[in-house]
Amino acid sequence: MPELATSSPSSAFPHLLSPLDLGPFTVKNRLVMGSMHVGLEDHAKDAPKLAAHLAERARGGVGLIVTGGCSPNLSGRLTPHGAQIRPGHMDAHLLVTRDVHEADGRIVLQLLHAGRYAFHPLAVSPSGGRSPITPFRSRPLTRIGVRRTIDAFARAARAGVEAGYDGVEVMGSEGYLLNQFLAPATNRRRDRYGRTAEDRRAVPLAVAGAVREAIGPRGLLTYRISLQDLVKNGQDWDEILALARELEARGVDVLSTGIGWHEARVPTIATSVPPGAFVDVTRHLREQVSVPVVASNRLHDAHIAESVLADGSADLISMARQLLADPQLPRKLEAGRENQIVSCISCNQACLDKVFVGERASCLVNPRAAHETELRLLPVPVQRRRKVAVVGGGPAGLEAAISAAERGHTVTLFEALDEVGGQFLFAARIPGKESYGEALRSWRTRLVAAGVGVHLSTRADAEMLAGFDDVIVATGVRPRVLDLPGFAPPADPAAASGPGPRVLSYAQLLSMPRERALAEVGERVAIIGAGGIGVDVAEFLTAPLPSFTEDLPAWRERWGVVDPAERRGGLAVRERTGQAPTALLERSAVPTEVHVLQRRTGKIGKDLGRTTGWVHRAELRHAGIIEHRGVAYRAIDAAGLHVTEPGTDPGAAPTETVVAADTVVVCAGQESERGLVDELALLEDGPRVHVIGGADVAAELDAERAIRQAVETAAAL
Incomplete structure (x- = not known):
């Protein structure tokens, strides 16, 4: 077993653990618990649970906590019953701020107007229309509606500081309302709020100014600014930089960076995203502004976070999911116990996937997260x-x-x-x-x-x-052992096979070093089963060496991520050729033909995670995987894997097919x-x-x- 760490915290993480003056107050370290909705924000009855959840992170030593997003008015709610700040009804918030302060923490309230992302019929946006991620069509805000929205932000901010929050964060990123005003893609107005880039900045700047006035000089004002929208016709760098400088002039104390809209077809926080993938653009911002800048997105590793601060790329590090996984992370760093930190694996399975279907979040590696009052690990006498x-x-x-x-x-x-x-x-x-x-x-x-x-x-x-x-x-x-003629996985995966394809279980294949497995499976592989394991096996066989996660330039090229100074939104333009991409095959010696088969007729990977499944499906398409759906398995013999597939035309009889393969990998359950x-x-x-x-x-x-x-x-x- 590995030995425990004995390194001095001051020598290992001198920047991460150092205090920082933010203006209204000083934070004890550079770690920020970034905003993350956990499903306890929407109803006052859940306030004791939310208070316990956030207070545990405060006791763990995090420098600053940002709440999940709360709307300033009814139309801005994320869901019909979503969190909304209502002056005069702030008792639940008083409980949260009291418990966090008693735990020696600092906490700011995030104000988030959903705009066209609202999942209800009252949705509004700069120009109207429907987003790709909601079924509701938003109506365009009138000029009176714009002014009322700005006033609502100010009232909500004032109510927040009166309820004990140390300040307010204005959500201007991730494709929510203020971000929608900034991007030509969603702001097609012909009035003073949309004709030019300067006009498009008017509403976010007015909100920032109104909130600053409402909370006064003693409240911290942070603004979540989008540095790469990653959508077509998003902002360009000159517009982003102009916004940042004008936000400073309006009294913003901290710029917290956001990456990508929720509708973007580029992964930004999935486990396959290289750690620190967006640090470069954060550095570009910090070089041009005088207020502290918060870096975010895939910065869970404390050593990477320390290096980001040490090289001047940012002033603070935002960790949201990692502090779900381990609320004691700061204390462990201080004590030199960094290798005892519970590591977030960015799977999203128990956190974001839950929230997006209206359930309470937790954490796969820490089920106590957001359940602290119900799942308690008490010492025994x-x-x-x-x-x-x-x-x-x-x-x-x-x-x-x-x-x-x-x-x-x-x-x-x-x-x-x-x-x-x-x-x-x-x-x-x-x-x-x-x-x-x-x-x-x-x-x-x-x-x-x-x-x-x-x-x-x-x-x-x-x-x-x-x-x-x-x-x-x-x-x-x-x-699971298949009841299939010819199915006989060898006890030893290295054993010589007889005529016909070699048959392996997924466990036998994945027990081999990857380079050896790729060398031995041959050029043609058939995968029986397209659940989570089947998809994993397909990626194991087709991803390049090294994987994109370990090759940042290749990952950027794969997903079309470019500097926003080069192209609007920081997204490259790709031509559709209609041909299966071959980039992966050119970069590594992998099978040239991979078939994935499933009994169900639905799309491959349909039941994968809500926030990450689309990433895996995109990778399979990119690799040129050959899909077979609605099949019945018949036998394995010298010719290959025999299956019955649905007819190509409606009402047509099923057809008998032989999938020629050098290796058949069985992922048919457990x-x-x-x-x-x-x-x-x-x-x-x-x-x-x-x-x-x-x-x-x-x-x-x-x-x-x-x-x-x-x-x-x-x-x-």
């Missing part, structure tokens, strides 16, 4: 401490072991393999998911810190576990490994048995559910 065995070192087993040990129980972890990690070992090998490796390193170090006894290469049996008080079975899953549960049931007066993760339910390999089960089980011991 000495007389109640139990001897606990955890069998299985995947994500569920690791989290169960650490959580139980941190409560005070004596915990031993048994893992059959020679390393812990389970399915995350496979995930970390997928191009674009390199961050999963950081989570594994964090778990390994935290095992040591929590005092968990670890036995690797040990297959625990009932006799070995008889002396424990509790056994947590987290033995995970095994690939089955729970539950043999140990049956063994333990035979013991007389044996330990209490708890079954979690894939051993409990194998469907979809749901890491979020598995880790939540692990923490809930540990909390109940």
Whole structure:
């Protein structure tokens, strides 16, 4: 197991942990918890939960907290019942600010008007119309409506500071109303609010000035400014820079950077985005303004954040999802325990994906996030401490072991393999998911810190576990065996195959080093199953070496990201040729023909994450994947994989097809490994048995559910 860090925090993170004068007050470090809606902002009854959530981050030592966005008026709400600041009804906010201040924190209220992103029929925007991400058509604001909106921002800001907030952040990024006024794409007005670039700046500047006057000199005013809209006909750099300078003149204390509109077809925060991908444009801004600048987007790693501050690219670092994952991050940095930080893997599965369907957010690697009052890990009295065995070192087993040990129980972890990690070992090998490796390193170090006894290469049996008080079975899953003629994956993936395609399970393929796997699968591969694992395998076989996540110039070229000084919106213009792209094949020795097959007739990857699925589907299209939908599998023989596919014309009879392949990779689901549960049931007066993760339910390999089960089980011991 790795040794614990002993580095001095002052030498490791001197910039990140240093205080900074922001004008109205000084923050104790350069870490900002960026705005992130968690689903507790919309109803006053949830205020105690929201207060506990934010106060825990304040106790963890973050320098400044920004709330989730609250609308200044009814039309600006994100949803029909979304958060709105209503002067005279601020008791819930008083509770939040009190708890954060009692935890020695600083907090500012973000004011966000959704504009045409509003998910309700009262939506308004500069010029009317519907955005690609909502079903409602917005109506254009009248000039009176514009003035009323500016006044609403001022009233809401005043109510915020009266409720105890240390200041206000005006949301002018991500494609919301103020950003819509700035971009020619969404502002086609012919009056004083839209004819020229100067006119388009009028409303954001008026809002900033009105908010400044409303909160007075003692309140902090930050403005979230879009540096790259990443949409056609977005802002150009001269316009962005002019806005920034005029915001300074209107009294803005801090410029917080935003990247990309929600409708942009460029990923900005997914795990496949290279860390620090947008630091360059932040540096360009900081060089031209005198107020502090906050860098954001894929800056979860503290070492990268420190380097961004050290080279002068920014003055502060915004971390939103990373502080969901680990609210104690600043304290751990101060104590020199940075390798015990719970790493955000930018999966979005439990946070953004939840919020966008109206559910409360949490965090895949920290299920207590936004559930602090309900899921509590309290220390146990000495007389109640139990001897606990955890069998299985995947994500569920690791989290169960650490959580139980941190409560005070004596915990031993048994893992059959020679390393812990389970399915995350496979995930970390997928191009674009390199961050999963950081989570594994964090778990390994935290095992040591929590005092968990670890036995690797040990297959625990009932006799070995008889002396424990509790056994947590987290033995995970095994690939499902297909009832298909000719299907016979070799026990050893290196074994010679007979006539016909080589057949591998996804576990066998992903257990091999990637370079070796690419060399051995041949030129033609068929993948049975197009769920999350099937898509991962397709990317494993087709992504370049190195992956785009580790090659920033190539990633920018792949997604058409350019300097906004070169082209409006910072987005390159691409011609549509109608041909499958071949850039990936030119950059690496990968199979030249990859088929992905599924039984369902829907699109490949349909059930992937709401905020990241489109990225994976785009990568598959870019790689020229050949899709087969609605198939029935028949057999595997010397000719290849035999399937039946729907007819090409409506009502046509299915057709028999042979997919010629050198290798068939089976990603057709999993089955729970539950043999140990049956063994333990035979013991007389044996330990209490708890079954979690894939051993409990194998469907979809749901890491979020598995880790939540692990923490809930540990909390109940």
